[in-house]
Amino acid sequence: MSDRPYHHGDLRSTLLASAERTLAERGPQALSLRELAREAGVSHAAPGRHFKDKRALLDALALHGFQRLQAALEEARRQQDQAGADTGAYLLGLARAYVGFALASPALLDLMYARKHDDDAPEQLAEAVGAMLATVLDTIAEGQRAGEIAEGDPTAIAFTVASTLHGFASFSAGASIEDVDEGLGDVVRLLLTGLGPR
Amino acid sequence: MSDRPYHHGDLRSTLLASAERTLAERGPQALSLRELAREAGVSHAAPGRHFKDKRALLDALALHGFQRLQAALEEARRQQDQAGADTGAYLLGLARAYVGFALASPALLDLMYARKHDDDAPEQLAEAVGAMLATVLDTIAEGQRAGEIAEGDPTAIAFTVASTLHGFASFSAGASIEDVDEGLGDVVRLLLTGLGPR
DNA sequence: CACTCGAAGTTGTCAATGACAACAATGATG
DNA sequence: CATCATTGTTGTCATTGACAACTTCGAGTG
Numbered sequence: 276m277s278d279r280p281y282h283h284g285d286l287r288s289t290l291l292a293s294a295e296r297t298l299a300e301r302g303p304q305a306l307s308l309r310e311l312a313r314e315a316g317v318s319h320a321a322p323g324r325h326f327k328d329k330r331a332l333l334d335a336l337a338l339h340g341f342q343r344l345q346a347a348l349e350e351a352r353r354q355q356d357q358a359g360a361d362t363g364a365y366l367l368g369l370a371r372a373y374v375g376f377a378l379a380s381p382a383l384l385d386l387m388y389a390r391k392h393d394d395d396a397p398e399q400l401a402e403a404v405g406a407m408l409a410t411v412l413d414t415i416a417e418g419q420r421a422g423e424i425a426e427g428d429p430t431a432i433a434f435t436v437a438s439t440l441h442g443f444a445s446f447s448a449g450a451s452i453e454d455v456d457e458g459l460g461d462v463v464r465l466l467l468t469g470l471g472p473r
Numbered sequence: 474m475s476d477r478p479y480h481h482g483d484l485r486s487t488l489l490a491s492a493e494r495t496l497a498e499r500g501p502q503a504l505s506l507r508e509l510a511r512e513a514g515v516s517h518a519a520p521g522r523h524f525k526d527k528r529a530l531l532d533a534l535a536l537h538g539f540q541r542l543q544a545a546l547e548e549a550r551r552q553q554d555q556a557g558a559d560t561g562a563y564l565l566g567l568a569r570a571y572v573g574f575a576l577a578s579p580a581l582l583d584l585m586y587a588r589k590h591d592d593d594a595p596e597q598l599a600e601a602v603g604a605m606l607a608t609v610l611d612t613i614a615e616g617q618r619a620g621e622i623a624e625g626d627p628t629a630i631a632f633t634v635a636s637t638l639h640g641f642a643s644f645s646a647g648a649s650i651e652d653v654d655e656g657l658g659d660v661v662r663l664l665l666t667g668l669g670p671r
Numbered sequence: 672c673a674c675t676c677g678a679a680g681t682t683g684t685c686a687a688t689g690a691c692a693a694c695a696a697t698g699a700t701g
Numbered sequence: 702c703a704t705c706a707t708t709g710t711t712g713t714c715a716t717t718g719a720c721a722a723c724t725t726c727g728a729g730t731g
Contacts, residue, residue: 480709484708515709516710516711517710518710518711519708519710521709
């Protein structure tokens with residue numbers, strides 16, 4: 276028919292990229308394996324060779340999202356390392372990275388967490404969440420060593436920080452970056468000083 | 474055919490209840506208007522009289538969820554009123570209510586927030602989120618009057634608290650109630666005292 | 672170098688679904 | 702009791718996800 280080679284060559288990545296775009300532009304309901312196949316210029320059953328299920332595609336998409344989010348968090352930490360920053364700056368950096376991701380890809384973030392509490396979700400997703408918590412934990416532990424974070428179970432502290440970040444990101448989806456970034460500074464400051472009376 | 478009356482009488486509520494059960498048991502992907510119709514014993518097009526769209530059903534479901542969550546939060550506040558509690562107890566009460574809802578209906582909570590950041594979401598959903606924030610805000614403002622919460626923009630403080638609650642709830646979905654309740658105490662305590670060195 | 676064999680794509684098909692249109696029963700209101 | 706909006710029904714259509722059976726390609730292997 277066409278001069279297109281029989282083998283696409285990189286169908287899996289193409290499908291994932293296409294899926295992420297559709298997800299961002301038209302939401303999860305609009306995702307259709309057949310449409311992705313059409314966009315990639317392959318037959319309607321071709322995606323089945325790379326993803327057993329529609330669910331498998333969604334899982335792969337979610338996992339890919341976690342990997343990128345994780346990379347963004349670690350990149351943020353590295354930048355603060357270079358700047359020799361204090362713990363507050365580290366936390367703000369992590370927060371910016373997390374919220375930036377959430378603003379850029381709200382639907383993807385939803386997907387990532389929605390699939391997480393399906394009981395038959397792949398363990399890789401749970402591991403990805405664990406890796407993120409570990410990144411926050413590292414920052415907290417370092418802060419404690421520097422005397423900039425209060426004593427106490429660092430895991431509990433990290434969990435609280437991660438909760439706040441995720442909740443803030445979840446609430447902020449849809450707002451403008453400027454507004455959010457301003458609020459973010461307040462949040463990190465409040466988190467450090469506490470809500471109780473001085 | 475059957476002796477069932479032509480008019481169901483309460484189809485809308487029946488559909489919503491059925492949908493919520495399916496959502497909880499088998500996830501959002503398994504929701505089908507036709508199946509809901511079958512369960513209710515009506516024809517496959519009957520739901521269309523009550524919900525223009527599948528999306529309209531999901532919106533109604535989300536809104537109903539917000540209403541129940543809001544009711545739980547206010548109920549928690551009322552109980553603390555009777556006990557004449559301090560602000561820490563108030564916050565813990567709110568937190569328990571929020572997280573309790575999240576543990577009982579994780580898929581519903583997902584749906585509630587997922588629909589929220591679709592640009593064509595009904596404003597009622599945004600209003601529902603606003604009402605929740607207002608409830609937290611009330612508690613914070615009262616705490617400030619009692620000198621149990623630090624000075625400062627109460628809205629920013631309330632937003633931080635709400636973020637932490639939502640994030641914690643989101644992370645906790647899937648865990649056991651006991652574990653979560655223990656962690657919850659830590660979180661509220663940390664929130665009040667702050668993460669910085671004492 | 673010819674062969675084989677597995678990976679990747681294709682066509683064909685099926686039942687299920689969401690949406691809609693045209694029609695029917697019901698019961699509230701004048 | 703006549704009307705008429707509401708609620709339900711039947712029929713139909715295009716789309717979809719899943720699967721089965723077949724084909725093309727290319728990487729090794731003897």
